[in-house]
Amino acid sequence: MLYFLCLILFCVGLYGVLRKRNLVKMIIGLGIMEYAMNLFFVLLGYRFDGRAPIYAKDQEILNMVDPLPQALVLTSIVIGLGVTALVISIAVRIYEKYGTFDITKIKRLKG
Amino acid sequence: MELHILLIFMIFAAIVAIEVKDLLSSVIAVGAVGFALCLAFLVLKAPDLAITQLVVEILCLIILIRATINKDLPLVIEGRWVFNTLSTLGFIAVFLLFSWLALRELPRFGEPIMEVVKKYLQEGVSKTGAVNIVTAVILDFRAYDTLGEATVLFTSVIGIMAILRRPGRKKNNEK
Secondary structure, eight states: OHHHHHHHHHHHHHHHHHHOOBHHHHHHHHHHHHHHHHHHHHHHTOBTTOBOSBOOSSSOOOOBOOHHHHHHHHHHHHHHHHHHHHHHHHHHHHHHHHSOOBTTSOOTTOO | OHHHHHHHHHHHHHHHHHHOSOHHHHHHHHHHHHHHHHHHHHHTTOHHHHHHHHHHHHHHHHHHHHHHTTOOOOOOOOSSHHHHHHHHHHHHHHHHHHHHHHHTTSOOTBOOOOSTHHHHHHHHHHHHOOSBHHHHIIIIITHHHHHHHHHHHHHHHHHHHHHHOOOSHHHHHHO
């Protein structure tokens, strides 16, 4: 059920990327898809009644959640910031050149 | 239960972010999605991810607001509205069908397999000396991944500088 809600969030982002004609809306859709994928990986590693994967000094902790998806998602979040910044800078440049965010109005790229 | 509420809130905020007319409101709504994701990481016992997501979300909001402020959104007259919407919904239906087929093969929620990570959990403290296993994984067992991540970040910074640079102003003054 939780996995399916996460996939519905992904589909909302996919709809934004495929259907909208505004560049900023498409970038926002990309961001939402990225959030959904990060959340999906962390959901895969969750364990009922689990603890955060940090050892304490004087107690034995047995039921930790899976730290491996968390480590990979940590990398993925930071790379997502780089991707968003690069795409936004391209969009700003396109706005300066054409004066619009509408992708159907950018006609000089057509052959 | 609180995860369900957070996820439904995120879905509604994402729909608002996609569908609202004003660009600035849309950016604010996607910020709401990001902060709800931060809370969800806290509920899922991932404090490192929550801190990173908070910082990255604030930076993303600043960049997005910089891009959308003072920009008008012309009223777009959609051509071939029915065909576009139907084909998009068709793609999404195919995606949901295959993901539903794939979800049946996954382990149930709350009972992960934990095959690979068993070794890390047993030997992490004695081999690396870090009590936080996430830190031990990203900075010791998989340190080359982190090096690659830093490379990707520097590449994107170089790309942004190359795109947003304004060339040739000094040359005009010299003439």
